[in-house]
Amino acid sequence: MKKTGILxxxxxxxxxxxxxxxxxxxxxxxxxxxxxxxxRTSAKLLSHYQIKTPMISYHKFNERSRVEKILDKLKNGExxxxxxxxxxxxxxDPASIIIKAAIENNIKVETLPxxxxxxxxxxxxGLGSERFYFAGFLPQKKSExxxxxxxxxxxxxxxxxxxxxxxxxxxxSNLKEAFGNRKIVIARELSKLYETLYRTTIDEVLExxxxxxxxxxxxxxxxxxxxxxxxxxxxxxxxxAELGKGKSKKEAIKKVMGKTGVSKNRIYDLALKL
Numbered sequence: 001m002k003k004t005g006i007l008x009x010x011x012x013x014x015x016x017x018x019x020x021x022x023x024x025x026x027x028x029x030x031x032x033x034x035x036x037x038x039x040r041t042s043a044k045l046l047s048h049y050q051i052k053t054p055m056i057s058y059h060k061f062n063e064r065s066r067v068e069k070i071l072d073k074l075k076n077g078e079x080x081x082x083x084x085x086x087x088x089x090x091x092x093d094p095a096s097i098i099i100k101a102a103i104e105n106n107i108k109v110e111t112l113p114x115x116x117x118x119x120x121x122x123x124x125x126g127l128g129s130e131r132f133y134f135a136g137f138l139p140q141k142k143s144e145x146x147x148x149x150x151x152x153x154x155x156x157x158x159x160x161x162x163x164x165x166x167x168x169x170x171x172x173s174n175l176k177e178a179f180g181n182r183k184i185v186i187a188r189e190l191s192k193l194y195e196t197l198y199r200t201t202i203d204e205v206l207e208x209x210x211x212x213x214x215x216x217x218x219x220x221x222x223x224x225x226x227x228x229x230x231x232x233x234x235x236x237x238x239x240x241a242e243l244g245k246g247k248s249k250k251e252a253i254k255k256v257m258g259k260t261g262v263s264k265n266r267i268y269d270l271a272l273k274l
Contacts, residue, residue: 011114
């Protein structure tokens with residue numbers, strides 16, 4: 001059986017060209033072909049590191065037609081590298097289609113460690129980094145966006161989003177509507193000369209939009225849901241309200257649990273006293 005090539009997923013700098021790894025340069029010099037999200041953008045990087053490997057473009061408008069060409073090379077035993085305009089391919093960009101196609105054809109996929117925007121933003125934010133949820137870009141469709149934010153309301157993990165500068169304030173308005181006010185860190189121009197981290201709140205930015213320079217790429221780190229302390233009196237009133245709507249005791253307990261995140265045993269004990 002003929003040996004297939006390897007599909008290399010190669011991270012590229014998110015701003016500072018010096019963030020390219022030695023291994024990434026070596027791989028790009030030695031593969032037969034490089035699939036680039038935008039060949040004009042990538043040409044500057046390849047020129048900087050004197051990489052003369054042929055390139056073809058792939059993006060969301062032509063990717064499926066490029067998949068066959070890339071697969072043919074790989075099936076022929078030649079190695080191919082995939083790069084994006086910045087960061088690690090496959091994260092919030094169309095490279096995932098090529099990766100899935102390679103796996104379906106039993107072709108080895110090897111992803112190199114390297115630059116990505118959200119990890120430096122998360123670590124520098126000072127918000128919890130033990131557990132986090134990467135949400136990327138919010139869906140454009142209103143119903144899908146609302147459903148996603150609804151799912152994330154009670155997540156205690158730190159949330160990570162990407163957003164374009166011209167949509168930032170609309171994005172924060174959507175967060176405010178879903179989450180209320182929370183601590184956020186807005187990171188822009190990471191690894192570049194004008195790298196800035198705004199450690200602030202949703203309300204503060206919405207009230208003072210001029211505080212943010214709307215240029216560059218944005219990563220928004222959002223504080224996870226904070227557990228509110230409920231007194232027994234508050235919980236009892238909530239139970240009474242649910243019972244007043246005609247719900248059974250069991251249904252009322254379940255509803256209050258869902259709203260507050262308080263343990264079932266505590267709510268059950270209060271319900272017994274009613």
